[in-house]
Amino acid sequence: MFKSKWIFFSLIFFSLSVASNSYEASVSGMSNERLQKIAPSLNDLYLKNGKFPGFVSAVARKGKVVHYETIGFADLETGESLKKDSLFRIYSMSKPITGVALMILLEEGKLRLNDPVSLYIPEFGKTQVLVVNEDGTSTLIDQTKVMTIRDLATHTSGIAYDFTANKALAKIYRENELSPYFSINTPTKETLVSGMISSEKTFKDICSFAEALASKAPLMHQPSERYTYSMGMDVLGCIIERVSGVKFDEFLNTRIFKPLNMQDTFFSVPESKRDRFTTLYAEVKDLKTYMPDMGDSIPDDLTMLRVDGKQNSAYFKEATVFDGGSGLVSSTEDYLKFAQMLLNGGKLGDQRILSRKSVELMSGNHLPDTFSSDAYLETAGGYRRGAGIGLTVGLLTDPAKAGQYGSKGMFFWGGAASTIFWIDPEEELVAVLMTQVLGSSELLRETYSALVYQAIDD
Numbered sequence: 001m002f003k004s005k006w007i008f009f010s011l012i013f014f015s016l017s018v019a020s021n022s023y024e025a026s027v028s029g030m031s032n033e034r035l036q037k038i039a040p041s042l043n044d045l046y047l048k049n050g051k052f053p054g055f056v057s058a059v060a061r062k063g064k065v066v067h068y069e070t071i072g073f074a075d076l077e078t079g080e081s082l083k084k085d086s087l088f089r090i091y092s093m094s095k096p097i098t099g100v101a102l103m104i105l106l107e108e109g110k111l112r113l114n115d116p117v118s119l120y121i122p123e124f125g126k127t128q129v130l131v132v133n134e135d136g137t138s139t140l141i142d143q144t145k146v147m148t149i150r151d152l153a154t155h156t157s158g159i160a161y162d163f164t165a166n167k168a169l170a171k172i173y174r175e176n177e178l179s180p181y182f183s184i185n186t187p188t189k190e191t192l193v194s195g196m197i198s199s200e201k202t203f204k205d206i207c208s209f210a211e212a213l214a215s216k217a218p219l220m221h222q223p224s225e226r227y228t229y230s231m232g233m234d235v236l237g238c239i240i241e242r243v244s245g246v247k248f249d250e251f252l253n254t255r256i257f258k259p260l261n262m263q264d265t266f267f268s269v270p271e272s273k274r275d276r277f278t279t280l281y282a283e284v285k286d287l288k289t290y291m292p293d294m295g296d297s298i299p300d301d302l303t304m305l306r307v308d309g310k311q312n313s314a315y316f317k318e319a320t321v322f323d324g325g326s327g328l329v330s331s332t333e334d335y336l337k338f339a340q341m342l343l344n345g346g347k348l349g350d351q352r353i354l355s356r357k358s359v360e361l362m363s364g365n366h367l368p369d370t371f372s373s374d375a376y377l378e379t380a381g382g383y384r385r386g387a388g389i390g391l392t393v394g395l396l397t398d399p400a401k402a403g404q405y406g407s408k409g410m411f412f413w414g415g416a417a418s419t420i421f422w423i424d425p426e427e428e429l430v431a432v433l434m435t436q437v438l439g440s441s442e443l444l445r446e447t448y449s450a451l452v453y454q455a456i457d458d
Contacts, residue, residue, distance in 0.1 A: 028063075035067045072080045094415075095325055096338075101240050113149050127147070156226065159230040180201065184198070264327060268315060346359045361391070365389075409424075
C-alpha cells in the first residue's frame with residue numbers, strides 16, 4: 001500500500017516560512033498554474049454567496065508543500081481575516097488521532113482489537129440491545145456477540161449518536177444527556193450575538209460518560225451486525241486512559257503532538273493563542289431541518305448562524321472531558337503534519353509514531369463483506385458504493401464506484417464544521433481544508449478533491 005521509498009519530510013522543512021512555489025510544484029508533479037485555481041474557485045463557489053466564511057487550504061505531494069493558501073474571514077462580524085495559523089474546531093477529525101493512539105497501544109501489546117470492551121469498561125458487559133417491534137413497542141435482549149475494541153473503532157458497536165439513532169434510542173440518549181460534547185442552546189437575541197454553545201458538559205470526565213452510556217442506554221443493534229456512526233471513539237478515549245495509566249489528553253500530547261511538533265492541537269485553547277481562534281457558524285437551512293423548534297427564533301434573512309464566537313468561546317474553559325470523537329482544536333499546519341506522518345508509514349522526519357504495518361492495518365477495510373459496500377461516511381455524501389471503513393478512518397476501495405477523485409486505498413475523514421482531510425498513498429499526496437460551518441449541505445469534499453486532483457501534472 002505504501003511506497004517502499006521513504007519520503008524525507010522533516011519538521012524543519014515543514015514550517016510556515018517555506019512558501020510553496022512553481023519549482024516545488026513542478027518537482028512534485030503538480031502544475032502551479034492549476035494549483036492557483038483552488039482559492040479563486042472556492043471563493044467563487046462558496047464565499048461570494050455567503051455559504052462559508054473562509055478557508056485555509058493546504059496540499060503536500062512527494063514530501064513538499066505545494067499549496068498553502070488562505071481566503072476569507074475568521075469572524076464575519078468583525079471582518080477579521082483568516083490566517084495560515086488560525087485555529088479550528090476539527091470535530092470528527094479528532095477520530096483519526098484517537099485511532100493513532102489506539103494503534104500505539106496495539107503495537108505495545110497492551111490491548112488487542114478483538115478484546116471485549118467490558119475488559120476495560122465492565123459496565124458494557126451488561127449492556128443490552130434494543131429491539132424495536134413492528135407495532136412500535138420495544139424489547140431488550142442480551143448481546144449475542146461481545147462488543148470489541150474493533151467494533152468501537154469501526155462504528156459497528158451498536159452505539160449511535162442521537163442523530164443516527166432510531167427514535168427510541170435517541171430519546172434515551174437525550175433524556176439521560178448521554179453525550180460528552182458541548183450542547184447548543186436555543187437561539188435568543190442574546191445567543192445570536194454571543195454564540196449558542198454552552199460551556200457546560202454533563203460528565204466530569206470521559207470515563208464517567210462511558211460508564212453512564214453503558215449502564216443507561218441499550219445498543220441499537222448487535223455488535224458487528226451493521227455500521228452505525230457513533231460515539232464509540234469517545235469510549236475509546238476512556239479505554240486508552242485506563243490501559244496507558246495517564247489521562248487521554250496527556251497521552252496524545254506526549255506520544256503524538258510533542259513528537260510531531262504539533263503545538264496548536266489541544267482540547268482547550270490556551271489564553272496565549274485565543275486571538276488565533278475562529279468563529280463557528282451553522283448553515284441556517286440545515287439547522288432548521290434538524291432542529292425545527294428553532295425555526296421561529298432565527299431571522300429569515302440569516303444565511304449562517306453564529307454558534308460559537310471566537311471572542312468568548314466555550315473552548316476557552318479548561319477541559320476535563322477529553323472526547324476523542326470530536327473534542328480537539330487544531331491548525332492546518334498541525335493536521336498536515338499528522339497526515340504526512342501517516343502517509344510516510346508512521347514517521348515524520350526522525351520521529352516515528354507508528355510502524356508501517358500499523359498504518360496499513362489502520363487504513364485497511366475492516367467492514368464485513370455483508371455491508372462494506374454501503375458504509376456511511378461522514379462528509380462523504382452519505383451511503384455510497386466503493387468505500388469502506390478502517391480503524392477510525394474511511395477509505396476508498398473503488399474510486400469509480402464511489403464517483404470520487406482519489407486512488408484505491410486513499411483514506412480520509414472530515415469534521416462536523418466542514419473540515420476535510422485525506423491521504424492518498426498511491427499519489428503520495430495529502431490535503432487539508434479548514435473552515436467552520438456546521439451542518440453545511442454543500443458537497444465540499446467532492447469539489448475540493450476535484451480542485452486538488454486536477455492539478456496533478458505527471
